[in-house]
Amino acid sequence: MHTTLPDIANTAAAIETGKLDWVGMGEIELPIIFESHNIPPVNVTTKARAFVNLHKADAKGIHMSRLFLALDTLSTEQQLNPQTLAKLLDRFISSHEGLSDQAQVEFKFDLPLRRKSLLSNKVGWKSYPIHLIAKINQGVLSVELMVDVTYSSTCPCSAALARQLIQNAFTEQFSESQIDKAAIVEWLGTTQGIVATPHSQRSVANVKVKLSNKAEYFDVVGLIDALESELKTPVQAAVKREDEQEFARLNGQNLMFCEDSARKIKALLNKQQYDDYWLQINHYESLHAHDAIAIAVKGVANGYTA
Structure with missing residues (x-):
């Protein structure tokens, strides 16, 4: 005998009436194939969040299983790109007519990329945290892409203080009558010669960009490459001694407060075609127990705020 199962979401009365902005699920773990410009499709494991609004004030609830099944179809039968993302959101709404x-849907995952060393031509894996957020409202798609880029920042103040200590040590070690190039070169190669070094710290740039709703593809690698090129000192994957030496040189030639990093990235993003952007620079201080932070936005009307 077939028994009809109760559908409380469709038949039961709401305890309290009222519209809700978003209802759905979070922390949905699923594999997807992510498509981005200039790299082959990548298998990643995501944590997803899926929502629809509830504008029918007296409805008991939404059909969460329909959101889950739509995500499952994306996971098993499709690849994630702007076109399938728009279809996914359309299905969310059409299944809740x-x-x-x-x-709205969000995906968080780590994107593994093969990255070359600075000089030795070694190649290694680096993972970049990605956060993709897409919304559809009255048929209009809005897509935001956030990426974290980790780099090294060397403090300009400590560099100046270290240089002063080296100058003082040089003055104490050598008189004008003792100026001998070979002796100076040898002295500079000792800890007594380089008596102090500036402090640097691992730092992270959180960058969120709003993509055009007409974008035909994601270009995550292009954004990452541009950010790392502008910052000059991204953390490395595979390194040999010559790479480590070059990394030290780049740190010494690209001294940065968090304000410097923020202004560099802001100037870079202003040259791009993004509808809007938001950025936060985090310098995880090695001198202080606190962090140094700078935040900036594009400043468009009704756009991101700091």
């Missing part, structure tokens, strides 16, 4: 007219 009469209940919802807006949809």
Whole structure:
């Protein structure tokens, strides 16, 4: 005998009436194939969040399984790109006809990329945290892409203080009558010669960009490459001694407060075609127990705020 299962979401009355901005699920773990410009499709494991609004004030709830099944179809039958993302959100809404007219989805995952060393031509894996957020409202798609880029920042103040100590040590070690090139070169190669070094710290640039709703593809690698090229000192994957020496040189020639990093990235993003952007620079201080932070936005009307 077939028994009809109860559908409380469709039949039960709401305890309290009222519209809700977003209803859905979070921390949905699923594999997807991510498509981005200039790299082959990549298998990644994501944590997803899926939502629709509930604009029918007296409805008991939404059909969460329909959101889950739509995500499952993306995971097993499709690749994630702007086109499938738009179709996914359309399916969220069409499966909730009469209940919802807006949809939102988020994906968080680490994107593994092969990255070359600075000089030795060695190649290694680096992972970049990616956060993709897409919304659809009255048929208009909005897509935001956030990426974290880790780099090294060397303090300009400590570099100046270290140089002064080296100058003082040189003055104490050598008189004008003792100026001998070979002796100076040998002295400079000792800890007594380089008596102090500036402090540097691992730093992270969190960058969020709003993509055009007409974008035909994601270009995550292009954004990462541009950010790392501008910062000059991204953390490395595989390194040999010549790479480590070059990294030290780059740190010495690209001294940065968090304000410097923020202004460099802001100037870079201003040259791009992004509808909007938000950035936060985090210098995880090695001198202080606290962090140094700078935040900037593009400054468009009704756009991101700091």
